[in-house]
Amino acid sequence: MDLNSDLGEGFGTWRLGDDAALLDIVTSANIACGFHAGDPRTLLSTCERAVTRGVAIGAQVGYRDLPGFGRRFIDYEPADLVADVLYQLAALDGLARVAGGRVRYVKPHGALYNAIVSHERQAAAVVEAISRYDTRLPVLHLPGSVFSDVASAAGLRVVAEAFADRGYTPDGTLVSRRSPGAIIEDPELVAERMVRLVLAGELVAVDGTPISVRAESICVHGDTPGAVTMARTVAKALADAGVHLESFTAS
Amino acid sequence: MDLNSDLGEGFGTWRLGDDAALLDIVTSANIACGFHAGDPRTLLSTCERAVTRGVAIGAQVGYRDLPGFGRRFIDYEPADLVADVLYQLAALDGLARVAGGRVRYVKPHGALYNAIVSHERQAAAVVEAISRYDTRLPVLHLPGSVFSDVASAAGLRVVAEAFADRGYTPDGTLVSRRSPGAIIEDPELVAERMVRLVLAGELVAVDGTPISVRAESICVHGDTPGAVTMARTVAKALADAGVHLESFTAS
């Protein structure tokens, strides 16, 4: 099983999250690409650290919106989105190569990630960009999303991810951040859920229903208080349960 | 002989220069990389047009300064400059590859170009970035500059360029833009000077002295009124004089 987390999300003098600690825990690093976060110097050193620790580098492409941290939907024209994604992907891949690695997968960030769960034109634009750059790059997304479907249809490998600390509805989607049960804060409970997910392929939804969830990667958040503790607790519980942690890019 | 010009320097809704016309004239295109100018969609389509016309793509890396168009010296820390140059170079190279080409050389832009005529730490930072990215990339600069020397010492090929419409001092440097004779506006005169430069290796300095000038490439400006006429006149005069125009990257 793979653990992924968002990294490289500082900007200039501003820091975010404890990248060094997370790189000792996760197996895949979704590294920002400069459009929602990440100045080039931070991105280069984050790539270097990821290579040193054997963590797979993913390009976390996002909207061009530093003030909004890529968390606001932007109604891009598709041709602009294709080019913005290509530019970010190429920039991070270049830094990764200079650091001795390369970009191994793509995970869209924030509002872009959420938009392409259902937004067909933006989903198609992101798929077009990745396909034009390198058709061998897997993408990380929610199973059943429009983006996952479009990417699969275009021949990209789609890697299903689950979110460690998020509540799920009975039909397998995430509980909205505005509803109760959206976030699970207790690291032990989260760890227990993730062990069950990995071993049995199921999670308990917010209403108590057990549901079947498929995941090849688990996302642990990097920028919240307690993020490191949460990630470490999940990783330890999985290891104790005999689960081998390695990046999905290894397979 | 090679003719180079700055291209791809619009940004979003804002256009600059007549890229289409210039791409029919020049043999090397210094394409902006997004930090002083150039949104990704413009950069991608400029790369595509350059590939179609067989014009060599160069990365015109610059300071991160859209409001100042990269024309203001910025006192970067070297590590930031290394990373900013790498990021730009990688981004443009990725777009060029998607367009069916690749970045064939590097020409620093504006205030960065001017700074590294003499600024040792910034010159070294730009050389470090290019060397880490790809040691086979030639660089375009003024003969005798600190940057040229540092780049040569690092094993990079340095291509000497002359400026078509600029006046020269008797010691072979450019007349300052604040002094009389800095800019030569008559296309016929400029064309005549360039023919003499290519055939005889000399130019007439601002005080009337003939001076020896070495150049493997001639820069024609793209963003001034009359730029296209100037470039076309120079290209035609060289052709009429039997000079074969092709990118220095071909040799």
Add this chain to the structure above:
Amino acid sequence: MDLNSDLGEGFGTWRLGDDAALLDIVTSANIACGFHAGDPRTLLSTCERAVTRGVAIGAQVGYRDLPGFGRRFIDYEPADLVADVLYQLAALDGLARVAGGRVRYVKPHGALYNAIVSHERQAAAVVEAISRYDTRLPVLHLPGSVFSDVASAAGLRVVAEAFADRGYTPDGTLVSRRSPGAIIEDPELVAERMVRLVLAGELVAVDGTPISVRAESICVHGDTPGAVTMARTVAKALADAGVHLESFTAS
């Protein structure tokens, strides 16, 4: 009757539209505020020219999106939109005061203008910002929009505007830019329509139906080819028909 146009929309080295020519024609200048366009130096000199010519200065507040020129919907949190509008409004008002004038009205720009035709939370945020800044500032918008209603309810004066070169549907809204008849390109026809609008309060809709349209200001575009000719033709036709042109802020 008032004629308004968008001005000050360059950025750094990039120019847009012929501000000097338009300032001799229009009676109200919607000056950009730096978030979708307009560097401070351009904004200051545009304010100075507007004051010299006796043209009323309006703040054209927009989304923070230079690469998209404010033409892409952004899903702002209301508190961010309130603050972004306040900041822009205050900045332009300060420049206008230094130039010897002041901001006399507010006209939202681009995608923000379009969004608040129907987007209640964003409309309320813009109204909140203007109300907190100065409740005496009129706002320019489409009659019947959510923004117009919310602004009226908050006690702001709402000034109805019509668009000179846009087609109208039989129910008085604008024909979508994606449909035929959206833009009327013939200056004479546009001028004739505007004379009829001012004298008779009516326009002919895209299907031939005469419709009643209320307008205290007419918007002429500034950034299209032929913009100046169009504006001049409309202004002349109105003057020839005995219509006195002056800013709505005078009344």
Add this chain to the structure above:
Amino acid sequence: MDLNSDLGEGFGTWRLGDDAALLDIVTSANIACGFHAGDPRTLLSTCERAVTRGVAIGAQVGYRDLPGFGRRFIDYEPADLVADVLYQLAALDGLARVAGGRVRYVKPHGALYNAIVSHERQAAAVVEAISRYDTRLPVLHLPGSVFSDVASAAGLRVVAEAFADRGYTPDGTLVSRRSPGAIIEDPELVAERMVRLVLAGELVAVDGTPISVRAESICVHGDTPGAVTMARTVAKALADAGVHLESFTAS
């Protein structure tokens, strides 16, 4: 005596320093204006908190350089610097007024602050901007700087400041950050020095020489680890020595 500190220096999701704690200690808040740091929402709420606590609001104008946090010298054209300073000053003043206060003084930030110690054209540009905005605004700077002289000559009130945790040379300038003794880290020692400065008008230079230093305000840093402890220790020591702390804008 006045204590000043830099505040409002977050940007979007990124936070910097403990503004709430510092606002309980200092008497003057140098609030960022959006060009080196400070999104409008942060700036508005920082102004609101400053007004609530009776802390004087100063405009901390800086270079337009978010990636460099305004800490890199930029070789601005004077007309651009005038306009950029005016824009920032007006924007913050508008937010301050909406919050129930107003901008009471100006303190240049970072590399701009340092540049105008000696850079005459930039010093003159900043003075021109402030004079055009409001000649009654005092400016905070180092005694003896070019900026202080130019501002005085233009009729602006110049308020001399000392830096709590910085070492001084025997001739009264700051020890360069690259030299030993530049920063004094022990809060008790810093507090002791500041009491002596206020009561006796002297400081001990880095070589042990007592020197005479004039200060109407003491700058305590806000963005370093231990900043709050340092500020609190200095404030308490001054209070214990019978020094009344209030903003210089009160006199």
